[in-house]
Amino acid sequence: MSEAIAPGHPEQWFDSALGQYLAEREYRYFDQTVADVFGYNAFQIGLPQLDLLRGSRIPLRCRIAPEGAVDLRSDFRDLPIASSSADLVVMPHVLEFSEHPHQILREVARVLMPEAHVIISGFNPFSLWGCRRRFHRGTDFPWRGRFLTLMRVKDWLALLGFEVVGGQMACYAPPSRQSKWLERFRFMETAGDRWWPVSGGVYFLQAVKRVRGVRLIMPKWSDRLAPVKQLAASPQKVGDKEDALTMRARD
Numbered sequence: 001m002s003e004a005i006a007p008g009h010p011e012q013w014f015d016s017a018l019g020q021y022l023a024e025r026e027y028r029y030f031d032q033t034v035a036d037v038f039g040y041n042a043f044q045i046g047l048p049q050l051d052l053l054r055g056s057r058i059p060l061r062c063r064i065a066p067e068g069a070v071d072l073r074s075d076f077r078d079l080p081i082a083s084s085s086a087d088l089v090v091m092p093h094v095l096e097f098s099e100h101p102h103q104i105l106r107e108v109a110r111v112l113m114p115e116a117h118v119i120i121s122g123f124n125p126f127s128l129w130g131c132r133r134r135f136h137r138g139t140d141f142p143w144r145g146r147f148l149t150l151m152r153v154k155d156w157l158a159l160l161g162f163e164v165v166g167g168q169m170a171c172y173a174p175p176s177r178q179s180k181w182l183e184r185f186r187f188m189e190t191a192g193d194r195w196w197p198v199s200g201g202v203y204f205l206q207a208v209k210r211v212r213g214v215r216l217i218m219p220k221w222s223d224r225l226a227p228v229k230q231l232a233a234s235p236q237k238v239g240d241k242e243d244a245l246t247m248r249a250r251d
Helices: 017-034 101-111 128-135 150-159 179-184 187-195 241-250
Strands: 041-045 060-065 086-092 112-123 162-170 202-209
Touching: 017 086, 017 112, 017 162, 017 179, 017 202, 041 101, 086 101, 101 112, 101 150, 112 128, 112 150, 150 162, 150 202, 162 187
Parallel strands: 041 060, 041 086, 086 112
Antiparallel strands: 112 202, 162 202
Protein backbone atom coordinates (compact mmCIF):
# COMPACT_ATOMS: atom_id res chain seq x y z
CA MET A 1 0.00 0.00 0.00
CA SER A 2 2.60 2.45 -1.10
CA GLU A 3 0.16 5.28 -1.75
CA ALA A 4 -1.46 5.15 1.69
CA ILE A 5 -0.70 6.81 4.98
CA ALA A 6 0.09 3.99 7.40
CA PRO A 7 -2.88 3.85 9.80
CA GLY A 8 -0.83 2.37 12.64
CA HIS A 9 -2.51 -0.66 14.18
CA PRO A 10 -6.28 -0.15 13.98
CA GLU A 11 -7.00 -3.72 15.10
CA GLN A 12 -5.28 -2.99 18.42
CA TRP A 13 -6.82 0.46 18.71
CA PHE A 14 -10.33 -0.95 18.33
CA ASP A 15 -9.68 -3.11 21.40
CA SER A 16 -9.36 0.05 23.50
CA ALA A 17 -12.25 1.85 25.19
CA LEU A 18 -12.26 4.63 22.60
CA GLY A 19 -12.05 2.13 19.75
CA GLN A 20 -15.04 0.20 21.08
CA TYR A 21 -16.92 3.47 21.48
CA LEU A 22 -16.31 4.26 17.80
CA ALA A 23 -17.05 0.72 16.61
CA GLU A 24 -20.40 0.77 18.39
CA ARG A 25 -21.45 3.90 16.50
CA GLU A 26 -20.13 2.54 13.21
CA TYR A 27 -22.09 -0.70 13.56
CA ARG A 28 -25.23 1.16 14.57
CA TYR A 29 -25.27 3.28 11.42
CA PHE A 30 -24.06 0.70 8.90
CA ASP A 31 -26.33 -2.08 10.17
CA GLN A 32 -29.36 0.14 9.72
CA THR A 33 -28.36 1.60 6.36
CA VAL A 34 -27.09 -1.44 4.44
CA ALA A 35 -30.23 -3.41 5.31
CA ASP A 36 -32.23 -1.18 2.94
CA VAL A 37 -29.91 -1.65 -0.06
CA PHE A 38 -30.66 -4.56 -2.37
CA GLY A 39 -28.70 -6.23 -5.15
CA TYR A 40 -26.23 -9.05 -5.76
CA ASN A 41 -22.70 -7.76 -4.97
CA ALA A 42 -21.53 -5.75 -1.95
CA PHE A 43 -17.95 -4.75 -1.11
CA GLN A 44 -16.34 -3.31 2.01
CA ILE A 45 -13.15 -1.34 1.37
CA GLY A 46 -10.92 -0.91 4.39
CA LEU A 47 -11.07 -1.77 8.11
CA PRO A 48 -11.62 -5.50 7.55
CA GLN A 49 -11.60 -6.10 11.34
CA LEU A 50 -15.10 -4.55 11.38
CA ASP A 51 -17.76 -6.52 9.50
CA LEU A 52 -19.88 -3.57 8.41
CA LEU A 53 -21.80 -5.65 5.86
CA ARG A 54 -23.21 -8.03 8.45
CA GLY A 55 -26.63 -6.37 8.27
CA SER A 56 -26.82 -6.57 4.47
CA ARG A 57 -29.14 -9.02 2.69
CA ILE A 58 -27.04 -8.96 -0.48
CA PRO A 59 -25.81 -12.54 -1.19
CA LEU A 60 -22.20 -11.76 -2.16
CA ARG A 61 -20.36 -9.75 0.51
CA CYS A 62 -16.63 -9.20 0.13
CA ARG A 63 -14.11 -7.35 2.33
CA ILE A 64 -11.14 -5.78 0.53
CA ALA A 65 -7.85 -4.52 1.97
CA PRO A 66 -4.18 -4.51 0.91
CA GLU A 67 -3.28 -6.92 3.71
CA GLY A 68 -4.65 -8.92 6.57
CA ALA A 69 -7.39 -11.53 6.85
CA VAL A 70 -9.62 -10.37 4.01
CA ASP A 71 -11.58 -11.90 1.15
CA LEU A 72 -9.63 -10.00 -1.49
CA ARG A 73 -6.27 -8.22 -1.31
CA SER A 74 -6.01 -5.20 -3.55
CA ASP A 75 -4.85 -1.62 -3.89
CA PHE A 76 -7.85 0.64 -3.49
CA ARG A 77 -6.83 2.69 -6.54
CA ASP A 78 -7.09 -0.30 -8.87
CA LEU A 79 -9.84 -2.64 -7.74
CA PRO A 80 -10.02 -6.03 -9.51
CA ILE A 81 -13.77 -5.65 -9.97
CA ALA A 82 -15.63 -5.39 -13.26
CA SER A 83 -17.05 -2.02 -14.15
CA SER A 84 -20.71 -1.43 -13.28
CA SER A 85 -20.99 -4.66 -11.29
CA ALA A 86 -21.32 -3.57 -7.64
CA ASP A 87 -24.62 -2.74 -5.98
CA LEU A 88 -23.12 -1.48 -2.71
CA VAL A 89 -19.70 -0.25 -1.56
CA VAL A 90 -18.96 0.77 2.03
CA MET A 91 -15.83 2.80 2.81
CA PRO A 92 -15.12 3.10 6.55
CA HIS A 93 -12.37 5.69 7.12
CA VAL A 94 -10.49 5.02 3.89
CA LEU A 95 -10.13 8.49 2.39
CA GLU A 96 -8.26 10.06 5.31
CA PHE A 97 -5.52 7.43 5.06
CA SER A 98 -4.87 7.77 1.33
CA GLU A 99 -2.55 10.07 -0.59
CA HIS A 100 -5.05 10.03 -3.48
CA PRO A 101 -8.57 9.94 -1.98
CA HIS A 102 -10.21 11.34 -5.11
CA GLN A 103 -8.71 8.55 -7.21
CA ILE A 104 -10.21 5.98 -4.85
CA LEU A 105 -13.63 7.59 -5.19
CA ARG A 106 -13.23 7.58 -8.97
CA GLU A 107 -12.46 3.85 -8.86
CA VAL A 108 -15.50 3.23 -6.69
CA ALA A 109 -17.64 5.15 -9.18
CA ARG A 110 -16.33 2.88 -11.93
CA VAL A 111 -17.29 -0.39 -10.26
CA LEU A 112 -20.73 0.76 -9.09
CA MET A 113 -23.80 0.16 -11.20
CA PRO A 114 -26.11 3.05 -12.03
CA GLU A 115 -28.36 3.78 -9.02
CA ALA A 116 -26.01 1.79 -6.76
CA HIS A 117 -25.03 3.00 -3.29
CA VAL A 118 -21.81 4.02 -1.58
CA ILE A 119 -21.63 4.61 2.18
CA ILE A 120 -18.68 6.55 3.61
CA SER A 121 -17.56 7.24 7.15
CA GLY A 122 -14.90 9.81 7.99
CA PHE A 123 -13.45 11.76 10.89
CA ASN A 124 -14.65 15.33 11.21
CA PRO A 125 -11.81 17.89 11.56
CA PHE A 126 -14.25 20.43 13.06
CA SER A 127 -14.89 18.46 16.21
CA LEU A 128 -13.31 17.51 19.51
CA TRP A 129 -11.73 14.58 17.65
CA GLY A 130 -10.27 17.03 15.14
CA CYS A 131 -8.85 19.15 17.97
CA ARG A 132 -7.31 16.05 19.50
CA ARG A 133 -5.54 15.28 16.25
CA ARG A 134 -4.40 18.87 15.67
CA PHE A 135 -2.81 19.49 19.08
CA HIS A 136 -1.80 15.99 20.15
CA ARG A 137 -0.78 14.15 17.03
CA GLY A 138 0.31 10.57 17.40
CA THR A 139 1.31 7.61 15.29
CA ASP A 140 -1.71 5.49 16.15
CA PHE A 141 -5.02 5.16 14.41
CA PRO A 142 -6.83 7.47 13.83
CA TRP A 143 -4.64 10.45 14.69
CA ARG A 144 -2.15 9.79 11.91
CA GLY A 145 -4.72 10.30 9.20
CA ARG A 146 -5.61 13.52 7.39
CA PHE A 147 -9.16 14.38 8.35
CA LEU A 148 -11.24 15.60 5.40
CA THR A 149 -14.08 18.06 5.76
CA LEU A 150 -17.60 16.95 5.05
CA MET A 151 -18.07 19.59 2.36
CA ARG A 152 -14.95 18.48 0.49
CA VAL A 153 -16.14 14.88 0.34
CA LYS A 154 -19.57 16.05 -0.82
CA ASP A 155 -17.97 18.12 -3.58
CA TRP A 156 -15.94 15.14 -4.78
CA LEU A 157 -19.04 12.97 -4.86
CA ALA A 158 -20.96 15.58 -6.84
CA LEU A 159 -18.17 15.85 -9.42
CA LEU A 160 -18.30 12.08 -9.93
CA GLY A 161 -22.05 12.06 -10.49
CA PHE A 162 -23.19 10.98 -7.03
CA GLU A 163 -26.22 12.33 -5.20
CA VAL A 164 -26.08 12.40 -1.41
CA VAL A 165 -29.30 10.84 -0.11
CA GLY A 166 -28.51 10.41 3.59
CA GLY A 167 -26.06 11.07 6.36
CA GLN A 168 -25.52 11.45 10.06
CA MET A 169 -23.08 12.70 12.70
CA ALA A 170 -21.90 10.64 15.67
CA CYS A 171 -19.27 10.47 18.43
CA TYR A 172 -19.89 13.82 20.16
CA ALA A 173 -18.09 12.83 23.36
CA PRO A 174 -14.46 13.88 23.85
CA PRO A 175 -12.02 11.21 22.58
CA SER A 176 -10.90 10.00 26.00
CA ARG A 177 -8.91 6.81 26.43
CA GLN A 178 -10.69 5.93 29.65
CA SER A 179 -14.11 4.33 29.59
CA LYS A 180 -15.28 6.15 32.74
CA TRP A 181 -14.96 9.53 31.03
CA LEU A 182 -16.73 8.25 27.94
CA GLU A 183 -19.60 7.14 30.17
CA ARG A 184 -19.76 10.52 31.89
CA PHE A 185 -20.04 12.31 28.56
CA ARG A 186 -22.58 9.89 27.10
CA PHE A 187 -25.28 12.57 27.49
CA MET A 188 -23.57 14.47 24.66
CA GLU A 189 -24.70 11.83 22.18
CA THR A 190 -28.38 12.69 22.58
CA ALA A 191 -27.77 16.43 22.90
CA GLY A 192 -25.32 16.60 20.01
CA ASP A 193 -27.78 16.30 17.13
CA ARG A 194 -29.88 19.09 18.66
CA TRP A 195 -27.35 21.61 19.93
CA TRP A 196 -24.19 21.09 17.88
CA PRO A 197 -25.12 18.85 14.92
CA VAL A 198 -22.01 19.68 12.85
CA SER A 199 -19.53 18.90 15.63
CA GLY A 200 -19.69 15.13 15.74
CA GLY A 201 -16.35 13.36 15.70
CA VAL A 202 -17.48 11.10 12.85
CA TYR A 203 -19.72 11.72 9.86
CA PHE A 204 -21.55 9.22 7.67
CA LEU A 205 -22.59 9.81 4.06
CA GLN A 206 -24.82 7.72 1.82
CA ALA A 207 -24.77 8.55 -1.89
CA VAL A 208 -26.29 7.09 -5.06
CA LYS A 209 -24.57 6.95 -8.43
CA ARG A 210 -26.71 8.81 -10.92
CA VAL A 211 -26.34 8.27 -14.66
CA ARG A 212 -28.25 10.46 -17.03
CA GLY A 213 -30.16 8.46 -19.62
CA VAL A 214 -29.93 9.21 -23.33
CA ARG A 215 -33.29 10.09 -24.87
CA LEU A 216 -33.63 9.64 -28.61
CA ILE A 217 -35.68 12.44 -30.16
CA MET A 218 -37.61 11.12 -33.17
CA PRO A 219 -39.24 13.25 -35.89
CA LYS A 220 -42.93 13.81 -35.39
CA TRP A 221 -44.34 11.82 -38.31
CA SER A 222 -48.00 12.34 -39.27
CA ASP A 223 -50.16 9.22 -39.07
CA ARG A 224 -52.63 10.51 -41.64
CA LEU A 225 -52.38 9.26 -45.22
CA ALA A 226 -51.63 11.71 -47.98
CA PRO A 227 -54.78 12.56 -49.97
CA VAL A 228 -55.06 10.94 -53.40
CA LYS A 229 -54.90 13.62 -56.07
CA GLN A 230 -57.36 13.44 -58.96
CA LEU A 231 -55.69 13.39 -62.33
CA ALA A 232 -56.95 15.98 -64.77
CA ALA A 233 -57.96 14.80 -68.24
CA SER A 234 -55.60 15.90 -70.96
CA PRO A 235 -57.28 18.26 -73.51
CA GLN A 236 -57.74 16.93 -77.04
CA LYS A 237 -57.85 18.99 -80.21
CA VAL A 238 -61.02 18.73 -82.36
CA GLY A 239 -61.21 19.78 -85.95
CA ASP A 240 -64.84 20.58 -86.63
CA LYS A 241 -68.33 20.54 -85.10
CA GLU A 242 -68.98 16.88 -85.91
CA ASP A 243 -65.82 15.79 -84.09
CA ALA A 244 -66.82 17.91 -81.11
CA LEU A 245 -70.27 16.31 -80.98
CA THR A 246 -68.68 12.86 -81.23
CA MET A 247 -66.36 13.54 -78.27
CA ARG A 248 -69.22 14.93 -76.19
CA ALA A 249 -71.30 11.82 -76.94
CA ARG A 250 -68.48 9.61 -75.65
CA ASP A 251 -68.45 11.51 -72.36
